[in-house]
Amino acid sequence: KNILMLSQSAVWITLKEHYSELLKQFSLKKEFCNDPDRCKKYQLKFSTTQGFIHLDYSKNIFNQATLDLLMTLAKHAKVTEYIRKMFIGEPINFTEKRSVLHVALRNVGGSPIYVNGQDVMPDVNKALTKMETFVNGVLTGKITGYTGKTF
Numbered sequence: 001k002n003i004l005m006l007s008q009s010a011v012w013i014t015l016k017e018h019y020s021e022l023l024k025q026f027s028l029k030k031e032f033c034n035d036p037d038r039c040k041k042y043q044l045k046f047s048t049t050q051g052f053i054h055l056d057y058s059k060n061i062f063n064q065a066t067l068d069l070l071m072t073l074a075k076h077a078k079v080t081e082y083i084r085k086m087f088i089g090e091p092i093n094f095t096e097k098r099s100v101l102h103v104a105l106r107n108v109g110g111s112p113i114y115v116n117g118q119d120v121m122p123d124v125n126k127a128l129t130k131m132e133t134f135v136n137g138v139l140t141g142k143i144t145g146y147t148g149k150t151f
Contacts, residue, residue: 011076015069019061026061049108089115 006012032038042058074080085092089099104113104124112119137143141150 006073006077009073009076011069011073015066015073018065018069022061022063022066026063028059028061031063032058087113089113089120 039056039058043054043056045052045054082092086100087103091097091099093100099115101113101115101120104120105128107113107121110121110125113121134143138151144150
């Protein structure tokens with residue numbers, strides 16, 4: 001399936017129709033009254049090396065049917081498969097026919113990420129070190145603009 005044609009799929013069209021109908025009668029106040037656990041049910045909390053992230057999506061225009069349709073759409077689009085491919089360096093950028101490597105920039109653990117059988121992390125780490133050096137130089141005033149003035 002061509003992922004670019006997703007917006008023409010039956011699942012997408014059903015989701016659009018569902019959302020149009022939902023907008024006509026949706027009341028966030030009613031949603032919270034009908035489901036006192038809505039806030040608990042529709043939030044995510046997870047830890048990072050920098051602390052934690054709390055994502056509360058309970059105050060958005062959706063209901064359980066919306067989530068079910070979104071999950072159906074994700075399965076139809078093979079999102080899980082593409083996430084796996086992204087993390088192992090398979091080319092999933094269809095327009096440029098290459099891997100998407102922004103995950104490598106966020107790979108704080110340093111585990112290998114392979115593209116065409118080669119670990120790209122050593123090059124990524126070198127680039128990140130160069131970026132850090134440049135940013136620190138700008139912030140401390142060691143690196144200046146053309147006129148010699150700090151940024």
